Amino acid sequence: MNVIGKILPIDGYNVVMDKQPPLDFNASLTHLYQPLIGIQAISLYYTLFYEVGHVQKVQTHHTLMTYLNLTLDDIYRARIKLEAIGLLKTYKRTEDGRDYYTYNVQCPYSPNQFFREAMLSQLLLHHIGELKYNELYSRYVKDSHLYGEEVTADFNEVFDTITPSLPVAENVKTKRQCTEKDSMDFSWIEQTLKQRFIPAERILNSANKKLIHQMKVLYDIESVDIEKALLWALDEDNKLNQEEFKSACHDMFISRNNGQSIRLKEKITANTEVIMKKPETKEEQLIQELETISPKQLLEDLSDGNHASEQDIKVVREVMTRQGLPAPVMNVLIHYVLLQSNMKLSKAYMETIAGHWSRVGLKSAKEAMSFAKQEQEKYKSAKNKPRKNNNYNYNNSYKKEVVPDWFNNRKKKQPVNTGLSEKEQQEIEAKLQKYLNES
Incomplete structure (x- = not known):
């Protein structure tokens, strides 16, 4: 990640904090957060934290x-x-040609809350070992089973949401809500x-x-694999x-990454201008769309916004599961098959192509699109060549490359050593010919 020149020593900053941290926040930072983000990040947190309420004037980053x-x-x-782990929010403003930052220090989770956050607790497990x-865990988490079975009501069991009366509120969503809902197609899992x-x-x-969303993000696994894991983890009471x-x-994750363990590491990104x-x-627009939407959404889009049929969804799911294709590649396959089959989703045809693409190891919509074009060009080239020439070339090349010498020579007459002289051999052949003529 390119960090050079992101901030300058003369850039100003001030620190704020909206609420007080839990009493045991020090234990959380040193034992739970520090293994994930490192000592430099924790040192910066403490430095900013102890400036809250004590330093009123704007300081420079040189401080x-x-x-x-x-x-x-x-x-x-x-x-x-x-920022990424949720301990800091940063705001930037420019005044008189100079940049100023406001650092809003966020409260860390208490140890008990930390272990209840699936993504953070799983990361910690991979970093420090079981x-x-x-x-x-035994030091910080109280055993809730001592209280009995939890019967706390869920939000959806108690409340119904209503359409807000203020139009402006319709577009108001928190970043976390958008991320969790938009990036995970739960309707696909629901149908399964x-x-x-x-x-x-x-x-x-x-x-x-x-x-489910946290595990998908943490392990970067496909929706099909999420489905498998979900079904595996259901008990006898569903x-x-x-x-x-x-x-x-x-x-x-382990099976797909050759036993590699999961750890937090900084992203290595290319030029931002290229990415954006x-x-x-x-x-390019089509490829971008096929990279981001779900196969179910693609089927609906190709049906002019109507609901995709359960039969089509079932076909796609079975092929996708059996061949292990990523969603973007599956999207290209759906698009390709529909175009080739007069907008009909042929399962047999789709499985044939999916098996080929799976063996090739296509991972993205761009790769799949390029590969489909290459195969189409090969098919057209072969179709346009005269069949006679094709057969001739194929037979000759096959004969030269595959057929062994002994097979080619098997019909040639080989001299046989019978122990007879040439004159005696001629006499025998003459008698044999006379016999054949008389019979």
């Missing part, structure tokens, strides 16, 4: 460099780690559960949806065992 004995690039790296994790006569409303409550679900997601470049051609 932070002095306090922390870090370069400005290291301070920036530490800052964005705090032995140390269990030690910290209903087809198996499993009560979807019991499994897809708000807590489980949050967990309730989701969250720990089993986490383990199943982790096992899938808008598609210029219709093909």
Whole structure:
């Protein structure tokens, strides 16, 4: 990640905090957060935290460099780690040609809350190992089973949402809500559960949806694999065992990444201008769409916004599951098959192509689109060649490359050593010919 020049020593900053942290926040920072984001980020957090309410005037980032004995690039790296983990919010304004930052320090989770956050707790487990994790868990988490079975009501069980009266409120969503709802197609999972006569409303409550989304983000696994993990983790009463679900997601990650463990690391990004470049051609627009939408949404879009048929969804799910194709590649396959089959979704045709694409190892919509074009060009070229020439060339090349010498020579007459002289051999052949003529 390019961090050079993101902030300057003369840039000003001030620090605010909206609420007080929990009493045991120090334990959270040192034992739970620090293994994930490192000591430099934690040092920056403490420095900013103890400036809240004590330093009123705007300071420069040179002050932070002095306090922390870090370069400005290291301070920036530490800052964005705090932002990413949820410990800091940053605001920027420009006045008189100079940049000013407001750092809003966020409260860390208490240890008990931290272990209840599936994504954070799973990350900690992978970073420090199971032995140390269990030690910290037993130290900080109170056993809720001592209180009895939890019967706390879920939000959706008690309340119904209503359409807001103020038009402006319709577009108001928090960043977390947008991320969780928009990036996960729960209707796809819901249909799978209903087809198996499993009560979807019991499994897809708000807590489980949050967990499902977090595991998808953490392990970067496809919706098809999420589906498998979900079905694996259901108990005999069709309730989701969250720990089993986490383990199943982790096992899938390990199997797909050759045993590599999961750890937080900084992203290595290309030039921002290239990443943010808008598609210029219709093909680029199509590829971008196929990279981001779900197969179900694609089927609906191709049906002029109508609901995709359950039969089509079932076909797509079975092919996608059996061949292990990523969603973007599956989208290209759907689009290709519909165009080639007069907008009919032929399962046999789709499975044939899917098997080929799976063996090739296509991972993105762009790769799949390019590969489909290449195959189409090969087909057209072969079709346009005269068949006679094709057969001739094929037979000759096959004969030269495959057929062994002994096979080619098997019909040639070989001299046989009979022990007779040439004159005697001629006499025998003459008698044989005379016999054939008389008979």
